[in-house]
Amino acid sequence: MKTTKELIRNTARDLFNERGYRAVSMRNIADALGISVGNLTYHYPHKELLIEAIMDAELGTMPAEPESGLPGLNHLLERMLESFFETPFYFNDPALYSSVPSLQTRHAASVDALFAVLRDTIAGCTELGLFVPALSGSRLEQVTRLLMLAHTGWAQHNATWPASYFISVSEMMETQWAVLIPYLTPAGQAAYDALTQRAED
DSSP states (O other): OOOHHHHHHHHHHHHHHHHOGGGOOHHHHHHHHTSOHHHHHHHOSSHHHHHHHHHHHHHTTSOSSOOOHHHHHHHHHHHHHHHHHHOGGGTSOTTHHHHSHHHHHHHHHHHHHHHHHHHHHHHHHHHTTSBOTTSSHHHHHHHHHHHHHHHHHHHHHHHHSOGGGOOOHHHHHHHHHHHHGGGBOHHHHHHHHHHHHHHHO
16 A cells, blocks of 8 residues: 555656646646645645655665676666656756755765766676776776766656657667677676576577
8 A cells, every 4th residue: 555645756756747847736736636735735845845755765766785797787777767767857847956956956965876886886897807997997987977977868868859769768778788898808798698688588
């Protein structure tokens, strides 16, 4: 059974995705739930608190510690993409963060934490001999930054371009691995081949 707060968050998220955050009122959310505005505001007094709660719930599904090996890295990259896919309203309104300043601060902290998890996951793969030693130091930082920014660009692309330009999660996964494959060692290539074979089976 979902709690009332979960139902409110999920309904608000769906409405924000459909219409955009600023086009949805607390009345719209209450009506969609079949409750009074007073009941809604008892749980979330302001719409800004709702968007922060949605972000916190989504980030709570992300790995908080580095993942292990190439399967772990693959899972992390895929989960990051799925997270963006589930909340496109964050990306289809460039002014959203300036209209909710507290959201920008919270988001910056979560991005820094996720960056560290991704960087350390890649570093762990290098320590296991799956990536060449050159993928370390400033090069590791650069590749991690590129992957992180690619996620954001992909989400904004899908949120704002016509459906005919839609890029799926699987297509984006192939794109991200295209960045990483040149750094694979022979052992890493064998592990990657096994990973892709399991995905095809």
